Amino acid sequence: MPCRVYLLAHTPDPDSLVAAAARICYSAAAVSDLLERESDHLSASLLRKLRRSGHHSPFEHASFTFGVDGLSRVASHQLVRHRLASYSQQSQRYVEINEAQVVVPPSIASNSEALALFQRWAAAAFEVYTSLLALGVEAEDARFILPHGWETRLVLTMNARELHHFFELRLCRRAQWEIRELARLMLIECRKVAPVTFEIAGPPCVGEGRCHESRSCGKPYGNMEDLIRNDE
Amino acid sequence: MPCRVYLLAHTPDPDSLVAAAARICYSAAAVSDLLERESDHLSASLLRKLRRSGHHSPFEHASFTFGVDGLSRVASHQLVRHRLASYSQQSQRYVEINEAQVVVPPSIASNSEALALFQRWAAAAFEVYTSLLALGVEAEDARFILPHGWETRLVLTMNARELHHFFELRLCRRAQWEIRELARLMLIECRKVAPVTFEIAGPPCVGEGRCHESRSCGKPYGNMEDLIRNDE
Amino acid sequence: MPCRVYLLAHTPDPDSLVAAAARICYSAAAVSDLLERESDHLSASLLRKLRRSGHHSPFEHASFTFGVDGLSRVASHQLVRHRLASYSQQSQRYVEINEAQVVVPPSIASNSEALALFQRWAAAAFEVYTSLLALGVEAEDARFILPHGWETRLVLTMNARELHHFFELRLCRRAQWEIRELARLMLIECRKVAPVTFEIAGPPCVGEGRCHESRSCGKPYGNMEDLIRNDE
Amino acid sequence: MPCRVYLLAHTPDPDSLVAAAARICYSAAAVSDLLERESDHLSASLLRKLRRSGHHSPFEHASFTFGVDGLSRVASHQLVRHRLASYSQQSQRYVEINEAQVVVPPSIASNSEALALFQRWAAAAFEVYTSLLALGVEAEDARFILPHGWETRLVLTMNARELHHFFELRLCRRAQWEIRELARLMLIECRKVAPVTFEIAGPPCVGEGRCHESRSCGKPYGNMEDLIRNDE
DSSP: OOOEEEEEEEOSSHHHHHHHHHHHHHSOOOHHHHTSOOOHHHHHHHHHHHHHHTOOGGGGGOEEEEEEEEEEHHHHHHHTTOOSSEEEEOOTTTSOOOSOOBOOOHHHHTOHHHHHHHHHHHHHHHHHHHHHHHTTOOHHHHGGGSBTTBEEEEEEEEEHHHHHHHHHHHTSTTSOHHHHHHHHHHHHHHHHHOTTTTSSOSSHHHHTSOOOOSSOOSOOOOSHHHHHSOOO | OOOEEEEEEEOSSHHHHHHHHHHHHHSOOOHHHHTSOOOHHHHHHHHHHHHHHTOOGGGGGOEEEEEEEEEEHHHHHHHTTOOSSEEEEOOTTTSOOOSOOBOOOHHHHTOHHHHHHHHHHHHHHHHHHHHHHHTTOOHHHHGGGSBTTBEEEEEEEEEHHHHHHHHHHHTSTTSOHHHHHHHHHHHHHHHHHOTTTTSSOSSHHHHTSOOOOSSOOSOOOOSHHHHHSOOO | OOOEEEEEEEOSSHHHHHHHHHHHHHSOOOHHHHTSOOOHHHHHHHHHHHHHHTOOGGGGGOEEEEEEEEEEHHHHHHHTTOOSSEEEEOOTTTSOOOSOOBOOOHHHHTOHHHHHHHHHHHHHHHHHHHHHHHTTOOHHHHGGGSBTTBEEEEEEEEEHHHHHHHHHHHTSTTSOHHHHHHHHHHHHHHHHHOTTTTSSOSSHHHHTSOOOOSSOOSOOOOSHHHHHSOOO | OOOEEEEEEEOSSHHHHHHHHHHHHHSOOOHHHHTSOOOHHHHHHHHHHHHHHTOOGGGGGOEEEEEEEEEEHHHHHHHTTOOSSEEEEOOTTTSOOOSOOBOOOHHHHTOHHHHHHHHHHHHHHHHHHHHHHHTTOOHHHHGGGSBTTBEEEEEEEEEHHHHHHHHHHHTSTTSOHHHHHHHHHHHHHHHHHOTTTTSSOSSHHHHTSOOOOSSOOSOOOOSHHHHHSOOO
16 A cells, blocks of 8 residues: 555645745836736746746745655655755654565556565564564664564645655656655645646656656656546 | 834734743643633643753743834844844845935944944945935945945744744843843743733843853843833 | 765865954955964864854865765765755666665574565666566656666765754764764765864754754763764 | 855765765666776766656765855845755854945946946945944844845855756846845856766756756757856
8 A cells, every 4th residue: 555645734835935025136116016916827937937947945935744654764765865845754763663564566566476475474574573672672772673664644735836846756657656746745735735836847757848867767747637637 | 322122913812822832742632622711820830840841842832923114224134143043134125225324323323423423324325325326226236335234124024932932042132232122122032922821021130140251241131120110 | 785985076275264254254354364274272262162153154165075986875865955056966767777786684694584585676676677678668768667776876076064954963873873874974075174064963862962853862972082983 | 356266175086986876776786886986988978868858866965065155145035045065154144344344246347327326325325224223223134234135155065966957047137136146156167076976067068968847048058168167
């Protein structure tokens, strides 16, 4: 089962806030004028212009908080390498684990021999974990035997600028499959509440129609629908 | 006239979100459980415990966006030194200035001779600026003659953890008066929407009852009411 | 075997550089004057004053790069949560693993029954990994079965201000034993090349003689020698 | 007179360190192996590949510290907006100013009428500043009347990744002239000590042969020599 993503909170009306912040930079308007909101049509046009011309900083004002269940620690270790973000992750030091919970990669799930081997060992590892606890080892040390695929859960917050960067890197077909799935689910949520800000997102094959990777995947996304659809 | 501060946007229900994120770290609860919100009473108790014990990271999930009018560039230069924040500031390169707008420090406003001198020269500086424009100098270069006290406006976003750090430094009586006034107005807004998160804030004389400065001001704040009141 | 730490590179003469940067803030000296270095005695006195009064920013100019071998992915996942730092970590996606390499926690190493169990299963996990590879599973997916205690290696860079923060948190007796050992070995290296900057470092029991933890360990460090000595 | 830039300190042998950090990511080499340095030729080839393919993180391990004299506060206000950097700037609160020191924009220096007006007022502003001090106003408030072009000095540290970002934005002909000159002088220093890392740097017209600006300057740089030469 893939991870589950919940948009727990976000800056209200993100598209309008970003547009308002951008207008402060380039006009004589006072902040008090921003409180009278201009038409959605003008905001959308401004946001598109900012994205195209690389003026990304106004997008930082809109913030999105996600809850994630069922992510492997393989993926969470990659995720937290994004430093312009905030994380609260379930502690394996303080929280004892009560059941075998491990993420199965699709390549293993679809290979019956590999799957049997993987599941047998994952169950065995959990038994070793509980045996170590029974021998007086603390949870924080017993977990050294748990597989990398073990599930974790976390709350993360990123602003829209960093989210764009995250989607650019992690929605590429060459990204690891699990963090790619996480990114896809996050993008779907973002597009519901900030449709203009996330109108276009993802790797350069979507946004710019070209690839920067030294070894391309050879299967560029044609458009946003392609990217959003779970086709694998 | 001091600066004007508007809370343009914020994460909805910040106190609850921070408490929910903290619970993920230390309990076996799934993220989906967080969606059923627990009682405000329990959240408040958890937030106070986090603050006391120095576990600040859950406060990062709550984000606050302010608009500020009428701040001097003296103060904005100090403000943007806080790097864990996002800024959109009115450009003096692209926006031509149409009237003399300068912040008058209280120590000058209360000294009639100094005030007369200051105002005469602030007006004169603006005339030099317009003369330079008339001589064909671009606005981005003519502004080199405008006084530091010139007004700017900006939109800034900080999360609750960084806001606490900002209030700790900038609400100290030894901070520059203008950024202190900005911090005071921001704190007043924060307390309206996140009363538990910002129940206690400000320099160590308020939070810990002691001063870390090598040269103390000698007038510690007795409590939050002291700090919030505009007594100067 | 605990991790191995190498100081791969550092800003030359860190104590002097930090002192020079601090002098720019508070004196009329030109930068060109900084090139004539003042006496070590005066620098040391200035650095001590900065540390005591909480003016930490000049310490950011001194940067330290470490190589680390033999760290578990349990510890590396914690380590990379420090966001004001730079990391290059060995990829488990691209680098296939050729031998069983797992970190054994001391509490397990000293418990013969637990140790036998742990080692047997660590070896078995590696066999499962190689079997999965043989079944056509990619290394990036097969690793889901490897234990958390698996060894990784990385290069990390932190500046002296962030190092102080890292040492404050991670040298506390309540920190996880492995990241604490990493921090101890890093501090030993730092003190060789920046003796004044790291004259005092570590948790508040060393620097301030008091503890901020809600549940204290009850065994405060008496002094730096206590902290540096490997007594466990 | 333009600003003066001094490279005060840097990570020794930056090109080799970056290459070593990159090798850790993609090979089975232990950190201890990195201590035996491989040939410069192989390192150069690796660095070029990293730059081309957008794998920028290894460049963060190399750090550069500059001293800058004679920069206007117009430019320093822009500079400190780069948040992934460290700054120590001369305080106008604590350091009283003893002589008129103002940066004259080239467009004013080359316009005799504008220059006479600018210099007369800059001198007058300094007289007003000293008169305010004489009337009992503190330096921190009297400076509100000093022109934006007033000189400041500072120490700044950036790593090579952030420097590349800085050069990309600030060496564009559409950047403000003074921060562009600062960037040019910094790049010249960087190329002396990290020739491969900074072999190619600057705006996209140099690195990629194309422009991302919505309004191009129309005068793309042909190559690095063009960019480095002071032709204006």
